[in-house]
Amino acid sequence: MRLVFLGFGTVGQGLAELLLAGRDELARRHGLEWTVTGIADTLKGNAYDPAGIDLARALELAGRGDSLAALDRGGHGWDALGMARHAEADVLLAATYTDIRTGEPATSHVRAALGRGVHVVTTNKGPLALHYRELAALADAHGAEFLFEGTVMSGTPVLNLVRETLAGAGILEMQGILNGTTNYILTRMEDGLSYDDALAKAQALGYAEAVPDADVLGWDALAKVTILASVVFGASLEPSDSPCEGITKITAADIARAKAEGKRYKLIGRVWRDGGRVRAEVAPRLVELGQPLAGVMGATNAVAIRTDALGEVTVVGPGAGRAQTGFAMLADLLTIARRRR
Amino acid sequence: MRLVFLGFGTVGQGLAELLLAGRDELARRHGLEWTVTGIADTLKGNAYDPAGIDLARALELAGRGDSLAALDRGGHGWDALGMARHAEADVLLAATYTDIRTGEPATSHVRAALGRGVHVVTTNKGPLALHYRELAALADAHGAEFLFEGTVMSGTPVLNLVRETLAGAGILEMQGILNGTTNYILTRMEDGLSYDDALAKAQALGYAEAVPDADVLGWDALAKVTILASVVFGASLEPSDSPCEGITKITAADIARAKAEGKRYKLIGRVWRDGGRVRAEVAPRLVELGQPLAGVMGATNAVAIRTDALGEVTVVGPGAGRAQTGFAMLADLLTIARRRR
Numbered sequence: 004m005r006l007v008f009l010g011f012g013t014v015g016q017g018l019a020e021l022l023l024a025g026r027d028e029l030a031r032r033h034g035l036e037w038t039v040t041g042i043a044d045t046l047k048g049n050a051y052d053p054a055g056i057d058l059a060r061a062l063e064l065a066g067r068g069d070s071l072a073a074l075d076r077g078g079h080g081w082d083a084l085g086m087a088r089h090a091e092a093d094v095l096l097a098a099t100y101t102d103i104r105t106g107e108p109a110t111s112h113v114r115a116a117l118g119r120g121v122h123v124v125t126t127n128k129g130p131l132a133l134h135y136r137e138l139a140a141l142a143d144a145h146g147a148e149f150l151f152e153g154t155v156m157s158g159t160p161v162l163n164l165v166r167e168t169l170a171g172a173g174i175l176e177m178q179g180i181l182n183g184t185t186n187y188i189l190t191r192m193e194d195g196l197s198y199d200d201a202l203a204k205a206q207a208l209g210y211a212e213a214v215p216d217a218d219v220l221g222w223d224a225l226a227k228v229t230i231l232a233s234v235v236f237g238a239s240l241e242p243s244d245s246p247c248e249g250i251t252k253i254t255a256a257d258i259a260r261a262k263a264e265g266k267r268y269k270l271i272g273r274v275w276r277d278g279g280r281v282r283a284e285v286a287p288r289l290v291e292l293g294q295p296l297a298g299v300m301g302a303t304n305a306v307a308i309r310t311d312a313l314g315e316v317t318v319v320g321p322g323a324g325r326a327q328t329g330f331a332m333l334a335d336l337l338t339i340a341r342r343r344r
Numbered sequence: 345m346r347l348v349f350l351g352f353g354t355v356g357q358g359l360a361e362l363l364l365a366g367r368d369e370l371a372r373r374h375g376l377e378w379t380v381t382g383i384a385d386t387l388k389g390n391a392y393d394p395a396g397i398d399l400a401r402a403l404e405l406a407g408r409g410d411s412l413a414a415l416d417r418g419g420h421g422w423d424a425l426g427m428a429r430h431a432e433a434d435v436l437l438a439a440t441y442t443d444i445r446t447g448e449p450a451t452s453h454v455r456a457a458l459g460r461g462v463h464v465v466t467t468n469k470g471p472l473a474l475h476y477r478e479l480a481a482l483a484d485a486h487g488a489e490f491l492f493e494g495t496v497m498s499g500t501p502v503l504n505l506v507r508e509t510l511a512g513a514g515i516l517e518m519q520g521i522l523n524g525t526t527n528y529i530l531t532r533m534e535d536g537l538s539y540d541d542a543l544a545k546a547q548a549l550g551y552a553e554a555v556p557d558a559d560v561l562g563w564d565a566l567a568k569v570t571i572l573a574s575v576v577f578g579a580s581l582e583p584s585d586s587p588c589e590g591i592t593k594i595t596a597a598d599i600a601r602a603k604a605e606g607k608r609y610k611l612i613g614r615v616w617r618d619g620g621r622v623r624a625e626v627a628p629r630l631v632e633l634g635q636p637l638a639g640v641m642g643a644t645n646a647v648a649i650r651t652d653a654l655g656e657v658t659v660v661g662p663g664a665g666r667a668q669t670g671f672a673m674l675a676d677l678l679t680i681a682r683r684r685r
Contacts, residue, residue: 021653025512033511152509158654160509167508168493168501170374171366171674295660298639312362312671313499316661319636321654330653333512 004340007041007092009083009112010099011065014126014153015044017329018096019058025333035340041090042071043083045099051077053091083108087115094339096332097125103217103226104242106133113138113149120145124335126153126328132226132242135233148339153331155181155227156304159320163334165235165308172310174235176275179306180299181227183322184210184218185250185270187302192258193267198251210302210323221249221270221285228272228283236274238281245283253287265292269299295319345681348382348433350424350453351440352406355467355494356385358670359437360399366674376681382431383412384424386440392418394432424449428456435680437673438466444558444567445583447474454479454490461486465676467494467669473567473583476574489680494672496522496568497645500661504675506576506649513651515576517616520647521640522568524663525551525559526591526611528643533599534608539592551643551664562590562611562626569613569624577615579622586624594628602630608638636660 008015022029022037029035038055048070050056056074064071079085087095095116101109106129113130116123118141125131130138131154142149155161165174180186187210191201202219205211217223225247232238250270261268266289274283290297295317299305304322309315321327349356363370363378370376379396389411391397397415405412420426428436436457442450447470454471457464459482466472471479472495483490496502506515521527528551532542543560546552558564566588573579573586591611602609607630615624631638636658640646645663650656662668 021512029512159657160505163509164501164505168504168675171362171370171678172671293639293641295636295639298634298636300634312667312674314662314665314668316500316659318657318659320657324655326653327655330513333653334509337512 004035004037004336005040005091005093006037007043007086007090007095008039009043009086009095009097011042011044011047011061011071012098012100013325014098014328014332015096016062016065017325018098018332019062019329021326021329021333023059023062033337033340034344035337040092041081041086042074043081043086044071045083048072049080049082049086050074051079051081051086051090053077083112084115087112088119092116092121094122094124094336097123097127098332099127101127101129103129103132103222106130110134114141117141117145117147117149120147122148122339123150124332124339125151126332128154128223128226128230131233132229135230136239148342150335150338151230152335153328154230156306156318157321157323158327158330158334159304159318159322160334161306161318162234163338164318169308169310169313169316172312174308174310176273176309177231177235177306178271178273178275180269180296180304181272181306181322182218182221182224182270183302183304184215185224186299186304188219189250189253189258189268189270190300192253192255193262197255198253219249219251221247224270224272224285228274228285232274232281232283236276236281240281240283245285247285248287250287261289266290267292267297269296271296345376345378345677346381346432346434347378348384348427348431348436349380350384350427350436350438352383352385352388352402352412353439353441354666355439355669355673356437357403357406358666359439359673360403360670362667362670362674364400364403374678374681375685376678381433382422382427384422384427385412386424389413390421390423390427391415392420392422392427392431394418424453425456428453429460433457433462435463435465435677438464438468439673440468442468442470444470444473444563447471451475455482458482458486458488458490461488463489463680464491465673465680466492467673469495469564469567469571472574473570476571477580489683491676491679493676494669495571497647497659498662498664499668499671499675500645500659500663501675502647502659503575504679505659510649510651510654510657513653515649515651517614517650518572518576518647519612519614519616521610521637521645522613522647522663523559523562523565523611524643524645525556526565527640527645529560530591530594530599530609530611531641533594533596534603538596539594560590560592562588565611565613565626569615569626573615573622573624577617577622581622581624586626588626589628591628606633607631608633610637610640612637
C-alpha cells in the first residue's frame with residue numbers, strides 16, 4: 004500500500020512511529036504492507052520518491068528541524084496539492100493544519116485524491132463538517148474508501164463503533180463531551196481556578212491554543228456533532244445550521260452553585276432525531292453527578308449513544324494526543340486493508 | 345441464510361422479534377436475507393421445516409405456551425442435538441440453558457455444527473470459557489464462523505470493539521463490572537438494604553435466579569474474564585485456573601465504611617498481562633468515586649480496556665435483557681453476512 008503523508012506534524016509523525024514500530028505485526032496479522040511515496044509539509048518541506056522514502060530518516064530530519072527536501076527523488080517540486088493530484092499513491096493521509104470554518108486547504112486535497120480513485124484517511128474536521136455528502140459521493144463514484152475515525156474522538160473509536168459493532172441498531176441520539184480542552188478548563192474551575200487561570204493552565208500544557216476560540220466558543224464540538232449528524236444520522240446539516248454556545252460565560256460562581264446542587268457543568272454536543280428531522284446543538288449543560296458523562300474529567304472525551312434495540316451505550320477515552328490520533332489513522336488503514344483483501 | 349434456533353426462551357425470542365421487525369432493512373442495508381429451518385426447545389417443543397418455518401407463528405405459539413411441534417414438517421423428531429447434527433442450516437443460533445460449570449449441553453451442539461461447517465452464533469458462556477481453543481480450531485478447520493459477542497456484555501459490544509475497532513492496539517489489561525446482578529445488589533446495599541433484602545429484590549425483578557450462586561459467588565464474571573483471556577489475550581486458561589471471590593461476604597458495615605471514605609465496592613473481573621503470562625481474577629474491589637467504573641450503577645455493565653497506543657478506553661452499557669442479548673446475536677449475524685458477501 005503506497006502512502007502519501009500530507010502534513011507531517013504531531014499527528015503525521017505519531018502515525019509514522021506506529022507504522023515503523025508495528026511493521027512486522029501489521030503485515031503478519033493484518034496483511035498491511037506499506038511504503039511511503041510522498042510527504043508534504045509546509046514547514047518541514049516536501050519529498051517525493053516513487054521507489055519509497057525512508058520513513059525513519061524522515062522522522063529524524065523532522066525531529067532535528069531539517070528539511071525533508073533532502074529525501075526528494077522526484078524532482079517535481081510538488082507541494083501538498085501537487086501530491087494529492089499526481090503522486091503514485093493508494094492512500095492519501097491528510098493531516099495538515101486546516102481552518103475549521105473554511106475546511107481549507109484539506110478539502111481541496113481530499114477532493115483531488117478521491118477524484119482520481121485514491122483512498123483518503125483524514126483527521127481534518129473541516130472537510131467532513133462542511134462537505135461530507137459531496138466527498139462521500141465522489142469517493143463512491145471513483146471506488147475509493149474515505150475514512151476519518153480520528154475526526155470525532157481522536158483514537159477512541161466512535162464512528163467505527165456505530166458503523167460496525169452497532170450496525171443493526173437504530174441510533175436515536177448521541178451526546179457527549181467532544182472537546183477535551185473545555186472539559187479540562189471546567190475540571191480545573193471545579194478545583195477553584197478562575198476561567199482565565201484555567202485557560203492559561205490549558206495553554207501552558209498545550210491543550211489550548213494561543214487563540215483558543217475554536218475550543219472555548221464550541222466550534223470544535225460543533226464540527227464534531229455536525230460530522231455525526233451527517234455520517235451517522237444521514238442528515239444534511241452544516242455547522243451554521245445549529246445553535247452553538249461555548250464555555251466563556253460560565254463563572255466560578257456558576258460552578259460553585261452547581262457543585263452545591265450535586266451537579267457539574269459539561270460542554271455537551273448533541274445530535275438527535277426530532278420527528279422526521281435531525282437536530283444538533285452545542286451548549287454547556289448541568290449534568291447530575293450519577294450520570295456516566297459527569298464522571299468524565301480532564302482532557303478525556305465521552306459519547307453516550309442511545310439506541311432502539313440496545314438502550315444506551317457510552318464510550319469513554321482519550322480525545323487527543325500524538326499517538327492517539329495517529330492510532331485513529333492506523334485503524335482506518337487497517338479497515339482499508341481488510342476491505343480490500 | 346438458513347437459521348436454526350437452539351433454545352427459544354427470552355434470548356431466542358428477542359432475536360426472533362428483531363429479525364421480524366427489521367426484515368426489509370436487514371436485506372436492503374446489510375444483505376441479510378434469512379429463513380428459519382429449525383427451532384428446538386426442551387420446554388416449547390421442536391419444529392423442523394427445510395422449506396421455512398413461519399417465525400411470527402412460532403413466537404405466537406411460544407407466547408401462548410403451545411408446542412412448536414405444530415409447525416414441524418420434517419417428521420424426524422430431532423431435538424437440539426439432532427438439529428445441530430442434521431438440519432439444513434447455514435447458521436446455528438445456540439441459546440439453550442447451559443450449565444456454566446460443565447458447558448453442557450451447548451458445547452455438544454456447537455461442536456456438532458462447527459464439525460460440519462455450519463456457522464455458530466452463541467450466547468452460551470460455558471463452551472467459550474471451557475473449550476474456546478478446541479472450538480475455534482474446529483471452526484477454522486471446517487471454514488465456519490464462530491461468533492459470541494453476547495457472552496461477555498450481552499448487546500454492549502466488547503469483543504467486536506477489541507477485534508475490529510481497536511485492531512492495531514496492543515491490549516494490556518481489561519477490567520470491569522461484568523455481572524449486572526451483583527452490581528444491582530451492591531447498588532441497593534448502598535441505598536441501605538441488607539445483603540439478603542437486596543438479593544430478594546434482585547430475585548423479584550428477575551435479575552437473580554432462585555439459586556443465585558452463579559452470580560453472587562462470581563462464577564458468571566469468572567466465565568467472562570476467562571473468555572476475554574482466551575479470545576483477546578490468546579491465553580490458555582480455564583475458569584478454575586484463576587482466583588474467584590463473590591460478594592457474599594460484603595456486609596452493610598463494609599459498604600458504609602467505604603462510603604465514608606469516598607469509595608464504593610464493585611465486583612471487578614480483571615485480565616491482564618503479567619510479564620509473559622496472562623492472569624485473570626474476580627474479586628470485590630474498592631473503587632474511588634472519581635473513576636469511570638465507580639459511576640456504573642444498577643444492572644449496567646462496563647469494561648475499561650488499557651492499551652499501549654491509545655491509553656484507556658471504557659465501554660458502558662446494558663449487560664443483560666431480552667432485546668439486548670438478541671441484539672448481540674443479530675450483530676454477529678450481520679458480521680457473518682458482511683464477511684461472506
